[in-house]
Amino acid sequence: MRSFEFPIEAGHIQEFKRAVGDHDAAFDPDVAAPPTFMVAADRYDPDYDRRLRSDREWPPVAPETGSGFHAGMVFEYHRHPRAGEVLTATVADGEEWTKQGRRGGDLRFREIVTTFVDADGEPCVTARWINVRAANEVRE
């Protein structure tokens, strides 16, 4: 489990909204974060490896060596954060399960749960990242 702060910045929200298709999104200092914006907290995660890092090789591990694929995502909104807030994100392992794939082999699913709370410690958003990989690729 690890925690880090996620400052919700108006300019970052504008950039994100433009990237997901609202190409003319204007700067709004009081804007609410769009539905999937919490995933952009990753840039503040000291352990995040989908970026250039001075302490790791690039590119990151490829799927055939066992890192798997992002299969799905779930957001639960207690409320929608707004620009100007600073949230605290806590990342923890979630549930794991196995399912038979269409090609016969077992698929191993794993959840990574990030809980975002506001400055008062009140829950804001819970995000569940679901990763999948072939069971025979899993290295314990």
Added chain:
Amino acid sequence: MRPEVGAVHRQVVAEGLTRTQLVAYAGASGDFHPFHHDEIYATSHGFDQLFAHGMLTMGITGQALVAVFGDEGLQRYGADFLKPVWPGDTLTTELTVTAVTDDGTVEVGISTTDQHGTQVLRGTAAGRLAAE
């Protein structure tokens, strides 16, 4: 969208997705996995070309949800990424009301398809509809 089971909201959420938008999303999200911007890397790992982040498809689909639920009406949004989305794809999202609870919460099924009719994202969401 009417708060009635079976009501549908259909929206073209991306027309001819560009590599530039994938790069813009990498910058905005912080996810610089080379599958999504490095054609040589993607093809050397068995893909025909680079492809969109699943989270970009989910974010693009989110535009239809914002159109229906407003900026702060969503209570839950979940999605499975079924197929890769490629540069040039045009995506259409269809939201179908599956339930309306006594407290006014509206649940919808989500389907996003490409220009060939292939479903690339399937999901569910719940919330309160924005005032029309």
